[in-house]
Amino acid sequence: MARTAEPARRQPADVLPVARVCVDLPLAHLDRPFDYLVPAAWADTAVPGTRVKVRFAGQLVDGWLLDRVASSAHPGRLAYLDRLVSPEPVLDPAVRALARAVADRYAGTLADVLRLAVPPRHARVEKEAAATPGGAAPATPGGAGAAPEPGSAPAAAARGGPRPTDPDGGWSAYPAGPALLRALADGRAPRAVWSALPGESWPDRLAEAAAATADAGRGVVLVVPDARDLDLLDAACAAALGPGRHVALTAALGPAERYRRFLALRRGAVRVAIGTRAAAFAPVADPGLVAVWDDGDDLHAEQRAPYPHAREVLLTRAQLADCAALVGGYARSAEAQLLVETGWARELVADRATLRRRAPRVEAIGADPQLARDPAAATARLPSLAWDAARAALRADAPVLVQVPRRGYLPSVSCQDCRTPARCPHCQGPLGLPAAGGHTACRWCARVAAGYACPACGSRRLRAAVVGARRTAEELGRAFPDVPVRTSGRDEILGAVDPGAALVVATPGAEPAAPGGYGAVLLLDTWAMLTRADLRAAEEAVRRWMAAAALARPARDGGQVVVVADAQVPPVQALVRWDPGGYAARELADRRELGFPPAARMVSLTGTPAGLAEFLAQARLPGSAELLGPVPAGAAERMLVRVRRAEGPALAAALHAAAGVRSAHKAPHPVRVQVDALELL
DNA sequence: ATAATAACGAGA
DNA sequence: CTCGTTATTATC
Numbered sequence: 001m002a003r004t005a006e007p008a009r010r011q012p013a014d015v016l017p018v019a020r021v022c023v024d025l026p027l028a029h030l031d032r033p034f035d036y037l038v039p040a041a042w043a044d045t046a047v048p049g050t051r052v053k054v055r056f057a058g059q060l061v062d063g064w065l066l067d068r069v070a071s072s073a074h075p076g077r078l079a080y081l082d083r084l085v086s087p088e089p090v091l092d093p094a095v096r097a098l099a100r101a102v103a104d105r106y107a108g109t110l111a112d113v114l115r116l117a118v119p120p121r122h123a124r125v126e127k128e129a130a131a132t133p134g135g136a137a138p139a140t141p142g143g144a145g146a147a148p149e150p151g152s153a154p155a156a157a158a159r160g161g162p163r164p165t166d167p168d169g170g171w172s173a174y175p176a177g178p179a180l181l182r183a184l185a186d187g188r189a190p191r192a193v194w195s196a197l198p199g200e201s202w203p204d205r206l207a208e209a210a211a212a213t214a215d216a217g218r219g220v221v222l223v224v225p226d227a228r229d230l231d232l233l234d235a236a237c238a239a240a241l242g243p244g245r246h247v248a249l250t251a252a253l254g255p256a257e258r259y260r261r262f263l264a265l266r267r268g269a270v271r272v273a274i275g276t277r278a279a280a281f282a283p284v285a286d287p288g289l290v291a292v293w294d295d296g297d298d299l300h301a302e303q304r305a306p307y308p309h310a311r312e313v314l315l316t317r318a319q320l321a322d323c324a325a326l327v328g329g330y331a332r333s334a335e336a337q338l339l340v341e342t343g344w345a346r347e348l349v350a351d352r353a354t355l356r357r358r359a360p361r362v363e364a365i366g367a368d369p370q371l372a373r374d375p376a377a378a379t380a381r382l383p384s385l386a387w388d389a390a391r392a393a394l395r396a397d398a399p400v401l402v403q404v405p406r407r408g409y410l411p412s413v414s415c416q417d418c419r420t421p422a423r424c425p426h427c428q429g430p431l432g433l434p435a436a437g438g439h440t441a442c443r444w445c446a447r448v449a450a451g452y453a454c455p456a457c458g459s460r461r462l463r464a465a466v467v468g469a470r471r472t473a474e475e476l477g478r479a480f481p482d483v484p485v486r487t488s489g490r491d492e493i494l495g496a497v498d499p500g501a502a503l504v505v506a507t508p509g510a511e512p513a514a515p516g517g518y519g520a521v522l523l524l525d526t527w528a529m530l531t532r533a534d535l536r537a538a539e540e541a542v543r544r545w546m547a548a549a550a551l552a553r554p555a556r557d558g559g560q561v562v563v564v565a566d567a568q569v570p571p572v573q574a575l576v577r578w579d580p581g582g583y584a585a586r587e588l589a590d591r592r593e594l595g596f597p598p599a600a601r602m603v604s605l606t607g608t609p610a611g612l613a614e615f616l617a618q619a620r621l622p623g624s625a626e627l628l629g630p631v632p633a634g635a636a637e638r639m640l641v642r643v644r645r646a647e648g649p650a651l652a653a654a655l656h657a658a659a660g661v662r663s664a665h666k667a668p669h670p671v672r673v674q675v676d677a678l679e680l681l
Numbered sequence: 682a683t684a685a686t687a688a689c690g691a692g693a
Numbered sequence: 694c695t696c697g698t699t700a701t702t703a704t705c
Binding site for chain 1: 701702704705
């Protein structure tokens, strides 16, 4: 750690004596570079990308050395850099450009994004790795497999794994698949929205795409929603790439291991990065491919300001680096559909014949309304068709997966008679029931919907959606006394289940892998998912159903999926016909009609009434901006700003500027700005 | 946080 | 009009 000895005698460096520095402060009005002099002694070590400390307004603050330049436009006297924290240029120039673009899109600051993009330094690790001959690969290149994570090592192929005997396995199951691999191998930049077949071993496909890219000498970034998916992808990459050619990045790693793997990428020792959302910023040199799996999962949304979404980070990255991009999932998000419809990406889908060979048989059966009144009785929620499917699978000595929603979903309001979700006549937001006796009101704009009548059937009667019971496992256990019952949920997630007859009750996202696939998959309490007070409730339901249904065996091997829901509603139709693309197109069309994201851009502003008023008085919003609210949000209030998609960047700029003025004035009531906030209750 | 600077007001 | 005190604002 360098330190200047005699400040009075310091001389600026001969060449490029000015360092442009991003100070690491979360203040919007300081979101620009500040110029400092580079002491001659550090002329060669103060390189762009390194961490520095500078005296800023009297105090020592951390900063990023962004650039070395010949002169400064600053009219005043420049201060010297105070310290070089480390000679390691941890901030890749391309990552810096990416971080700037992400900050701009999300109305945030560069410093905030850099905090997400670059892990904290670990001095000992830096030293140990630098000592390695050639300064290259550390002892544990960090193939993530190398990091033992207790209790989580399911085999790669376990989860709905591919049937090795399948004649049209691998990417050739998709007509455009081989061309995709060729394009990656040739160093071209294809962009695709991939609808994975049911039963697809997506980790193997992603690993193959990564291998094709890496073999062509270019880098790869693959992002998955959670640690369980990462374990699967890690194993697949180890198989496809061989040892030491990739690293897995996850929050669960300790600071040392995290930094070690980060350095392996930054120094170019490893070219393939896989991980959860923060890995979207991994400092992979010359990326040839970025990919995100299951982009509809809300785990891809970062929890820290400025709340960027991994899909958006990766797409921005693909755009900046002019590299290939792959957005994959069993289901398709409205955002992915938008990529297809704008022509930014191509569809990568199987033909119907292949789909028929691979898909389970899917049937929808309405729950008996008479029996459904008693939500505690699992048997009441199991129509005979579901009952029969489970029995048949168990008789064939195959496991049965039962998916039930998690408790605690917010009840929203829908029509008592036809169950169409009730929406605000003014802004199309969801209606909610007041806590104590008042009127039904919009959760977005707070308008009271007094004379509400269902647009579908004209009924004036409303009902709150009921959430299913949790006792499903016990109930089923009683119904099938000889069969072992396993549960997998938020508290205890099973990685995989043994082959053989068993009942597996799981909440969405916690479905264990079943080698050979499930004989039957039952999807229960579907109304609870469909009528959630969330703009994305239906899309999310389709995503979760498809993720569970994809674990079933193909129909020709007896695999059957029963969804206990009205077969007429579009989300159920999408599952029955296994048509993620068609459903996403419909969903996006609806959102266009209603002015919802991603067709429009929405930003939520949260703060005290005074703070919001002040903020909005300050902001010069674009012409098309529409204000909705305020509505109560916990102790504070929330407003939504809606603009046409094309005005998204202008809106972000305006909000960032307003935040800047307020932070400069030390405004007492902070306002939280969230672009593309997922929950728009 | 702190330092420079603008703004202000009381007393000559 | 000047000095001393206090708000304001920029921070290399």
